[in-house]
Amino acid sequence: MRGAEYFSRAGRGLLAALLLAGAGPAVAEEGAGLWLERMSDALHELRYEGVFVYQHGDRLRAMRILHDTDSTGERERLVALDGVQREVIRNDDQVTCILPDRTSFVLERRAPGRTFPPVMPHRDAQLDRHYAFELGEQGRIAGRTTQEVRLEPRDDFRYGYRFHLDDATGMLLQSELVDGDGEVVERLMFTSIEFRDRIDPTALEPGIEGEEFMWYQHGREGAPSFPGEPRWEATSLPPGFEREDYRRHRAGEAGTPVEQLVFSDGLASVSVFMEPAGAVSAPLRGHSSRGAVNAYGRGVGDTRITVVGEVPRAAVERIARGMQRREDP
Template structure:
């Protein structure tokens, strides 16, 4: 489940070893919980001042996990996912889905993440009528955002998550308004009549070899995927590189300009930033665009670090 936070300051209480140990335990329970439990509920999603509401069902049967997400307001939209792969989606949703849906997060690895984030229990709360433990996930540097998670006492699943920028401002909110573990029927996770099959290349594959690499990445970020595809507009080859630290994810797109006149740009909508930089190379100018949920300064530094040549250096 995608994670997101609003920090509660409790002073010296946070430094007590017993609570640090409990935080590590809660993170491990969260990492283990999601793929093993059936549940259903409704949640609200807030981003850039806009709200939407959704219903979700997950049915776990042995090694198989099937999920259905249904948008409850605005244009009707739904998606059905089987073992992490999208099976069907309505037309509006199909244009948005990629290798993972925007409301989910890839498998957590708490031991690795502890190098880049600190975990701290900050108290107890109540979400959707259920007792929860509030957990702060704080970055150890200025190159990534922090989270506050409210984990269900019974299931360890996140019933509320908040994403904060480097100054502590709320960027994104995910919060259940109703949550019921267990008791999900097969019919609950079947797509409706408008849910059309979606063909996406989500299976595991070797990284596509590219001539581009980054000379600098924040500690912990590694290359997790890459590809080269023709641009829909110019048909020129566009290089795509994807990096992650285990929570945050960044995409880099590199497109030849062929003499086109374009300006550098930077923008931010909620937690998502987009930075475009014109870079000169021996083969001509290219436009490097970095998109991800990281601070603007970090995105700009990554864009300016892109180089043509050797394979991606290990971090």
């Protein structure tokens, strides 16, 4: 983004801030929606390089990100700056993850389709029914002035969201997931960021290789899946959650058949895995959590059902208890 277009958007942001000072709730909600549109544009259209920290429960990780875009699409590279070596390379909707071989199973469980940002909200009637949009305070992150946008859940089946956006560009500089007690359960924050006119193509190429690393690809040429209709259905979804994806594939060296259903309210998403009971060496029974992620496991006949998502416990437990085979009466 350059010249007149850049300053036009910056001017719109300043004008909106001035007009919304002291405005009523309806106007503030509309203003929050406009800020989210700016964020979406910035994440897709800007070229940038930066470092962000990601806090998930008691874990803190640092990542370097490079993002490039042109008329042919988007390219992105994420590099871990601490812990074991790992990278994520994205070309539009094709994501390649390079991880130590021993962690590849964890990667399959968490489905690497989303890289950065963690979520990309688009305001519509569906989200309005389940979240209240609010403008928060101005702040300062990575040396840049920011505007906070809040999405407050209207029930106990989803988290609240806090987005801190760069005042000049609309770029997301910090995001937070907040539980029902107001505690931050997940945070992503840039510590430095620079906007570029050009990103060197070689800087987007993988920097690690070797037999000890596994490449996992998700997207246009990802792991094969088998078409068909789900053999399981969710009979008790939380309000607003709808089926977003379904796939059947074989996992692990043994080629264990796994079914996966994905449900979303347009912002939060939940994955449901169904696999043979005998194939799971240490099945999850009941509830488990780590940071913002909650999981719930139960057995139904000869099948283990595991529900995982960045949603509160009430959501995963409700979905798990409502799963049943389609042929069941």
